[in-house]
Amino acid sequence: MSVLAAEGVRYSYGKGAPVLDGVSLRVESGQRVALSAPSGTGKTTLARVLAGYLAPDEGRVTIDGRPLPRRGVCPVQMIWQHPEAAVDPRMRLGRTLAEAGPVDRALVDGLGIRDEWMDRFPHELSGGELQRFCIARALAAEPRFVIADEMSTMLDALTQAQIWRFLMDEVERREVGLVFVSHSPALTERIATDIVEL
Numbered sequence: 001m002s003v004l005a006a007e008g009v010r011y012s013y014g015k016g017a018p019v020l021d022g023v024s025l026r027v028e029s030g031q032r033v034a035l036s037a038p039s040g041t042g043k044t045t046l047a048r049v050l051a052g053y054l055a056p057d058e059g060r061v062t063i064d065g066r067p068l069p070r071r072g073v074c075p076v077q078m079i080w081q082h083p084e085a086a087v088d089p090r091m092r093l094g095r096t097l098a099e100a101g102p103v104d105r106a107l108v109d110g111l112g113i114r115d116e117w118m119d120r121f122p123h124e125l126s127g128g129e130l131q132r133f134c135i136a137r138a139l140a141a142e143p144r145f146v147i148a149d150e151m152s153t154m155l156d157a158l159t160q161a162q163i164w165r166f167l168m169d170e171v172e173r174r175e176v177g178l179v180f181v182s183h184s185p186a187l188t189e190r191i192a193t194d195i196v197e198l
């Protein structure tokens with residue numbers, strides 16, 4: 001079992017007032033934690049801190065007591081709200097995926113990813129198609145924790161349900177810890193094992 005922990009995290013953008021101040025959070029393998037707070041209160045910022053994209057001004061983020069590794073593939077993978085901003089626009093998708101790690105057939109098929117997408121550039125897919133691709137990439141990296149920030153807002157209801165079902169099954173099977181942000185109370189209730197109010 002692994003533990004992802006944020007302890008006393010403080011974060012400010014530039015010289016502004018801190019968006020996060022004294023935030024602590026603990027997530028274990030197999031837990032599915034929903035971050036809940038009104039708009040603009042720092043859920044996305046905390047997600048980025050947990051995944052190592054932002055370094056806290058104070059406090060720390062650890063996995064099993066050690067800081068997140070600075071090199072290599074991060075054991076905390078993030079699925080972003082805007083997938084087009086999360087991939088290299090100049091790289092064909094097959095190459096982007098290959099860089100994350102070995103991708104098995106079940107992952108590609110389970111997410112409804114078509115083989116011909118691999119030869120395309122990110123702008124040649126729809127937002128929903130690209131998001132499925134980004135989920136495959138996050139899982140191909142064999143993470144111990146996945147942070148999903150409003151990952152399904154651009155998907156229709158059916159695709160949203162399919163993708164969440166798939167991600168739920170995968171995180172359960174792999175015993176991955178999940179932290180997610182969603183503005184849908186119904187989705188939160190269905191997915192979360194725990195709800196954390198910021």
Ligand SMILES: Nc1ncnc2c1ncn2[C@@H]1O[C@H](COP(=O)(O)OP(=O)(O)OP(=O)(O)O)[C@@H](O)[C@H]1O
Nearest residue numbers: 013014019037038039040041042043044045046181
């Ligand atoms: N890059 C940035 N530079 C300056 N301020 C920022 C930046 N990103 C976010 N903020 C500010 O930080 C605060 C928290 O933003 P954040 O996106 O973390 O909130 P949120 O809870 O995820 O919001 P929402 O639910 O609307 O997505 C907001 O006031 C926002 O304006």
